[in-house]
Amino acid sequence: MGVPYVPIIGLVGTDLLKRRDDMVVAADPFGGKTLSVVAKALRPDVAVFHAQKADREGNVSCGYDIEALILSEASRHVIVSAEQIVDRLTEKEATGAFIPGIHVDAVVHARFGAHPGGCTGLYGPDKVHMARYIAAAQDDAAFDEYLKTYVRDVKDHDEYVERFVPREWREPVRAVGA
Amino acid sequence: MARAGACGRRLARQGSGASPTGHESRVTELNYNESELLAVLLSREVRDGEVSACGAHSQIPAAGLLLAQELHAPKADLIILNTAFTPFRTSKAFHFLCQRGELGLFFVSGVQIDRHGNYNLHQLGTDPDRPKVRFPGGYGGGLIYYAARRTVVFRTEHTRRSLVEKVDFISAAGSTPPDVIRLGHPTKLVTPKASFRFEKDEGVLRLDTIHSPWTLADIQENTGFDLGVSGPVPATKAPSAEELTALRGVVREKMLVASPAYAAWARSTLVEPQSA
Numbered sequence: 001m002g003v004p005y006v007p008i009i010g011l012v013g014t015d016l017l018k019r020r021d022d023m024v025v026a027a028d029p030f031g032g033k034t035l036s037v038v039a040k041a042l043r044p045d046v047a048v049f050h051a052q053k054a055d056r057e058g059n060v061s062c063g064y065d066i067e068a069l070i071l072s073e074a075s076r077h078v079i080v081s082a083e084q085i086v087d088r089l090t091e092k093e094a095t096g097a098f099i100p101g102i103h104v105d106a107v108v109h110a111r112f113g114a115h116p117g118g119c120t121g122l123y124g125p126d127k128v129h130m131a132r133y134i135a136a137a138q139d140d141a142a143f144d145e146y147l148k149t150y151v152r153d154v155k156d157h158d159e160y161v162e163r164f165v166p167r168e169w170r171e172p173v174r175a176v177g178a
Numbered sequence: 179m180a181r182a183g184a185c186g187r188r189l190a191r192q193g194s195g196a197s198p199t200g201h202e203s204r205v206t207e208l209n210y211n212e213s214e215l216l217a218v219l220l221s222r223e224v225r226d227g228e229v230s231a232c233g234a235h236s237q238i239p240a241a242g243l244l245l246a247q248e249l250h251a252p253k254a255d256l257i258i259l260n261t262a263f264t265p266f267r268t269s270k271a272f273h274f275l276c277q278r279g280e281l282g283l284f285f286v287s288g289v290q291i292d293r294h295g296n297y298n299l300h301q302l303g304t305d306p307d308r309p310k311v312r313f314p315g316g317y318g319g320g321l322i323y324y325a326a327r328r329t330v331v332f333r334t335e336h337t338r339r340s341l342v343e344k345v346d347f348i349s350a351a352g353s354t355p356p357d358v359i360r361l362g363h364p365t366k367l368v369t370p371k372a373s374f375r376f377e378k379d380e381g382v383l384r385l386d387t388i389h390s391p392w393t394l395a396d397i398q399e400n401t402g403f404d405l406g407v408s409g410p411v412p413a414t415k416a417p418s419a420e421e422l423t424a425l426r427g428v429v430r431e432k433m434l435v436a437s438p439a440y441a442a443w444a445r446s447t448l449v450e451p452q453s454a
Contacts, residue, residue, distance in 0.1 A: 008321060009321065009324050009325045009359055009360065009361060010320055010321030010322070010323065010324040010325060011320045011324070011350075012324070012351065012354045012355075012358045012360075013296075013348060013351030013353070013354050014320055014348045014349060014350060014351055015300070015306070015347045015348045015349075016300070016315075016320060016347075016348075016349065019306060025358075028359075033357065034357055034358070034359050035355075035357050035358045036358065036359045066267045066268040067268060070268065070270055097267065
């Protein structure tokens with residue numbers, strides 16, 4: 001939207017409002033008789049997300065995930081990793097959840113870049129890994145161990161895919177995650 | 179007793195005086211389970227020609243919406259977020275539809291619900307920095323509760339821990355001062371044991387009807403707030419054969435294609451027509 005704040009209907013009287021300093025109850029500026037919550041705009045410095053396909057101009061096709069479009073409009077910088085990078089997205093691909101390159105700073109080729117999450121139409125979430133993640137997230141020591149195994153001790157994304165994406169997903173002849 | 183959402187062909191319910199230790203009591207055989215009962219009761223709240231919605235992962239109200247469309251509200255517009263029954267690709271489109279006042283009815287649930295129609299989807303424990311349990315929250319609901327013309331709150335558990343005098347954390351408030359812009363209010367609370375109506379002027383929930391086979395004493399024993407009743411409370415109209423047939427037939431079929439999670443729920447919860 002690009003405006004610094006917006007009035008919204010809702011949230012008055014909630015404990016959520018008490019916990020936030022970016023939302024306040026304010027009077028109607030046109031007459032001042034009614035009240036509503038006014039929320040400050042969120043303006044992230046950087047948005048990073050994963051998509052199905054991107055092209056050299058930074059145009060992105062991300063399935064049905066149009067929330068990513070809102071995110072890229074709001075953020076100052078946008079970095080997109082994609083399963084596949086092509087010279088130019090076709091007319092057909094530039095529909096649905098399409099993010100024009102004008103919002104995008106960089107695209108990065110990363111096959112299985114959403115793992116252990118899923119990438120709609122290509123593969124689902126890795127449930128075994130997700131269960132491991134949830135268990136690790138229960139305390140700081142376990143989570144540090146998780147980060148060491150899956151992040152710090154991994155040289156690069158290729159090594160990550162080789163070691164942690166299920167082998168059967170990587171077989172080129174099969175539909176993955178089906 | 180089977181939890182709503184759990185598998186259950188038929189539910190034998192123990193009425194007042196029942197306890198896990200096995201006191202003698204009456205047992206009533208009902209030809210529907212708790213999830214089916216809730217879906218039927220929610221469906222009766224849907225009005226023809228209105229836009230009615232429920233959130234993601236909301237199998238019971240989704241079944242209620244589809245049932246209403248099948249029986250008495252053929253021209254209702256339904257929004258079941260994150261399924262095939264969603265007209266929008268973004269939360270933004272749904273958000274602004276609600277803010278414009280175009281949503282007639284919303285179904286919502288909370289971990290705790292209190293006498294004043296406040297619900298809690300955030301945390302247990304009153305210290306915000308050290309909650310005993312933290313839940314995903316419910317940011318959307320905190321807006322929709324004020325913007326939808328009517329909201330019907332439902333809860334699959336009717337106990338003193340879920341229906342409380344005061345919620346630990348207010349995710350959405352039942353009432354607001356008159357000068358606050360608000361387009362709608364909660365109108366009802368439906369549980370597996372009873373229905374409550376929200377008295378807007380007083381800002382409180384009052385016991386409205388009791389579902390078979392429960393008694394007023396059962397409701398009093400299992401509710402953490404004053405029921406606000408002085409005389410006899412009528413019985414809830416039980417699900418009719420027509421409602422149950424549609425729910426287990428057409429609605430079940432529609433849920434099988436709504437999304438994999440809804441299909442799994444429909445298979446395990448809605449009694450198959452042949453075995454009914």
